[in-house]
Amino acid sequence: MNAPIKLYDLAAADAHIRFSPNCWRVRLALAHKGLPTETIPWRFTEKEAIAFSGQGKVPVILDGARCVTDSWAIAEYLETAYPDRPSLFNGPAGLALTRFVNEWTETVLHPAIARLILPDIHAMLHPKDQDYFKTTREAFFGCSLDDLAAAQQSHLAALRQALKPLAAALGHQPYLAGTAPAYADHIVFAALQWLRVCATYDVTGDQPALAAWMTHMLDAYDGLARAMPAAR
Numbered sequence: 296m297n298a299p300i301k302l303y304d305l306a307a308a309d310a311h312i313r314f315s316p317n318c319w320r321v322r323l324a325l326a327h328k329g330l331p332t333e334t335i336p337w338r339f340t341e342k343e344a345i346a347f348s349g350q351g352k353v354p355v356i357l358d359g360a361r362c363v364t365d366s367w368a369i370a371e372y373l374e375t376a377y378p379d380r381p382s383l384f385n386g387p388a389g390l391a392l393t394r395f396v397n398e399w400t401e402t403v404l405h406p407a408i409a410r411l412i413l414p415d416i417h418a419m420l421h422p423k424d425q426d427y428f429k430t431t432r433e434a435f436f437g438c439s440l441d442d443l444a445a446a447q448q449s450h451l452a453a454l455r456q457a458l459k460p461l462a463a464a465l466g467h468q469p470y471l472a473g474t475a476p477a478y479a480d481h482i483v484f485a486a487l488q489w490l491r492v493c494a495t496y497d498v499t500g501d502q503p504a505l506a507a508w509m510t511h512m513l514d515a516y517d518g519l520a521r522a523m524p525a526a527r
C-alpha cells in the first residue's frame with residue numbers, strides 16, 4: 296500500500312469546501328490511478344506553506360519526498376511514475392489530444408466560467424484572502440467584480456455558447472476519452488465542478504448529453520466529486 300500522496304488543495308472560508316478546477320483535475324487523476332490521497336487545505340495568501348515548492352500556486356503534490364507543481368506536470372508525472380495503474384492518457388495519441396483539451400479549458404472555458412462566478416468565489420473565501428483575490432482578479436480581467444456581477448446574463452450566455460462543442464462531442468460518445476473517463480474528462484469536468492461548487496447557474500438543463508456526462512463524472516470514483524456539496 297502506497298503512503299498517501301499529499302495534495303495542497305485550495306479551500307474556501309469553510310476548509311471543507313474545495314473549489315479549484317486545477318486541484319479537482321488532479322484529485323480525479325489521483326483517484327483514477329487508485330492512489331491514496333491526503334488533501335491539505337490551502338488558501339491564496341498562505342504562500343509560505345507551499346514555498347518549499349518554489350512557486351505560489353496550487354495544486355502542489357508531495358509523493359514521498361518528490362514535489363510536483365502544475366496540474367499538467369502532475370498528470371504527466373503520475374502517468375510515468377505509476378504506469379501499471381489505469382492510464383490517464385491511453386497512449387501518445389491520447390496525450391497529444393489531451394494537450395488540446397487542456398489548452399482549450401484554460402484559455403476558453405476557465406475564463407468564461409471565471410467571468411460568471413468570480414463574485415461568488417469572492418463571497419465564499421476566507422476573509423484573509425478576499426482583498427488579494429479581488430485585487431488580482433480585477434487586474435487580470437480589467438474590470439471590477441461589481442462590473443462582472445452586473446453583466447452576469449451575458450456571461451452566462453457566453454459560457455453556454457462555449458460549452459456547445461463539448462455537448463456536441465458528448466452526443467457521440469459517453470466520455471471525451473471514449474468509452475471510459477480519462478484525464479481529458481477530468482480537466483473539463485473539474486471546470487464544471489468549480490462552477491457547481493461556487494454558484495447555482497444551470498448550464499446543462501438544455502443539453503442532455505452534457506447532463507448525462509456530468510452525472511457520470513459526479514458518480515465516478517465512488518462519488519468523489521459528488522461528495523463535495525454544490526452551492527446553495
Ligand SMILES: N[C@@H](CCC(=O)N[C@@H](CS)C(=O)NCC(=O)O)C(=O)O
Nearest residue numbers: 315316317351352353354365366367
Ligand atoms: N497552470 C497551473 C495553474 C495553477 C493555478 O492558477 N492555481 C490557482 C488556484 S486554481 C492558484 O493557486 N492561484 C494562486 C494565486 O492566484 O495566487 C496549473 O495548471 O496547475
